[in-house]
Amino acid sequence: MGERLGYYPGCSLHTSAREYDLSCRAVLKALGVDYAEIPDWNCCGASSAHGAGHALSRALPLRNLMIAEDVGEDLIVPCAACYSILRSTTGYLQEKSAEARELQAKVEQVLGKPYREKVRVTHPLDLLTRPEMLNKIKGQLRTSLKGIKLASYYGCFLVRPEIAAFDNQEQPQKMDILLRELGAEVVRWSYKTECCGGGVGITEGSVASSLVEKLVSEARKAGAEAVVTACPLCQANLEGRQTQGLPAFYFTELVGLALGISASKRWFKSHLVDTTSVLTKVQGGISGGR
Amino acid sequence: MNDFLELLEAESGQPISRCYQCKKCSGGCPVSSYTDIRPHQVVRLAQLGKQEELLASPGIWYCTGCMTCQARCPNGISISAILDVIKARALKAGDLTAESLPFFHDCFLASVRHHGRVFELGMVAGYKWRSKRWTDDKGLGARMFLKGKLALLPNRCSNSRQIREIFQIEVALRKKEGGKGNG
Numbered sequence: 001m002g003e004r005l006g007y008y009p010g011c012s013l014h015t016s017a018r019e020y021d022l023s024c025r026a027v028l029k030a031l032g033v034d035y036a037e038i039p040d041w042n043c044c045g046a047s048s049a050h051g052a053g054h055a056l057s058r059a060l061p062l063r064n065l066m067i068a069e070d071v072g073e074d075l076i077v078p079c080a081a082c083y084s085i086l087r088s089t090t091g092y093l094q095e096k097s098a099e100a101r102e103l104q105a106k107v108e109q110v111l112g113k114p115y116r117e118k119v120r121v122t123h124p125l126d127l128l129t130r131p132e133m134l135n136k137i138k139g140q141l142r143t144s145l146k147g148i149k150l151a152s153y154y155g156c157f158l159v160r161p162e163i164a165a166f167d168n169q170e171q172p173q174k175m176d177i178l179l180r181e182l183g184a185e186v187v188r189w190s191y192k193t194e195c196c197g198g199g200v201g202i203t204e205g206s207v208a209s210s211l212v213e214k215l216v217s218e219a220r221k222a223g224a225e226a227v228v229t230a231c232p233l234c235q236a237n238l239e240g241r242q243t244q245g246l247p248a249f250y251f252t253e254l255v256g257l258a259l260g261i262s263a264s265k266r267w268f269k270s271h272l273v274d275t276t277s278v279l280t281k282v283q284g285g286i287s288g289g290r
Numbered sequence: 291m292n293d294f295l296e297l298l299e300a301e302s303g304q305p306i307s308r309c310y311q312c313k314k315c316s317g318g319c320p321v322s323s324y325t326d327i328r329p330h331q332v333v334r335l336a337q338l339g340k341q342e343e344l345l346a347s348p349g350i351w352y353c354t355g356c357m358t359c360q361a362r363c364p365n366g367i368s369i370s371a372i373l374d375v376i377k378a379r380a381l382k383a384g385d386l387t388a389e390s391l392p393f394f395h396d397c398f399l400a401s402v403r404h405h406g407r408v409f410e411l412g413m414v415a416g417y418k419w420r421s422k423r424w425t426d427d428k429g430l431g432a433r434m435f436l437k438g439k440l441a442l443l444p445n446r447c448s449n450s451r452q453i454r455e456i457f458q459i460e461v462a463l464r465k466k467e468g469g470k471g472n473g
Contacts, residue, residue: 011408012410014407014441015410015440016410016439016440018438040449041407042406042452042453042456043401043402043406043407043408043447046398047355047395048394048398048399048402049399049402050355053464055459055464056399056460059459059460060402060456063456103459106459106462106463110452110456110459111452156354156356156357159361160356160358160360161357161360162361197320197321197354198354199355199356200353200354200391202414202417202427203351203391203394204324204352205426205427207321207324211320211321236434236439270437270438272433272434272437
């Protein structure tokens, strides 16, 4: 990748999903992707801004898009929820309804510059599964995940709403392709895009817990030794609300592990579920590599 | 078309009248087995103009926002967009002390207003204080804290002027449209 890309971590990646941030940055660096965190970004508003009103749920993401335009044409957004919201906002503005134009003018006034509609919101799973990146990954593999059975879990925001989907909405494949490239065996299961209840995790914990237990049981029934996610809300919910001891990895952690990035040992220490059952099966161990 | 349906269609932008009750939405809804009314019933009650029943239903606060209903609807109806309008009206109508989701959204946005970013620990503490649900998930909170997953200090966006002005846009546009809801 020749050009510099912008990087929007979002609130969770600075705190509860630190290992997602660290692993994503390490993988991008190892693959020679030139990226920079966009300066002084703000929260995208998540579901709360939507509840408070339409304008706020578009204005908060728009400020980030405008800042990102000064950094590069692609904006990498690892948090699936932030990704879906930022991407939907570009679509909303593209339609140029009277409401959208009025909102855009107001945010442009606040920032004192125009929105140029130049930025492409991109999820790192989309980036890493482009043919040239898959080839690069293949060429740099240091350890193999051979023999490890994984359930790829896409959740809601990589496939919904339609404008955010870079894969089939009901039967997505990109994470499966990536994990197979790392040597892992990807299990067949019917819960790839079922909601984990993260959105009501804090307010209706018992509902979220029963949704998580169902997902984890189904992954186990399919033979998986771990679930793989691309969303901080899913990951925290899946590891925090289950009683079955099934780890939930970020896909970037596993790419980093397979590329032999030695810092990966530290990422796995911050998991709420013990990951050693899976990590001991990694061929060549995790101590080798760079 | 009754008044309530007309209002809901206008504010949510959703073609509610088109629904012919195929129930795909309820089939895919992750929380439909936990609620008093299911997604297809929300749409039917809306078609019939049953405002009171909808506003009083505890079920409207269970929506996880997963958007499975809208992805599968053959008529292109987003039920979460309809629920956003219903929830906003329920909030305006008054007594919701039994529901904790509005507190959560308030605390979340207060955090964004003050810091420009969400300060998870402060946001959750504020939510527990207001909802009085102190014991929910306390074990999970402690485990996250011990794993270093909860920062003790907020991470800020330094341009507080711009954040303040962005929150004011919402207020300005609402005043102009005479308190129009979201969609």
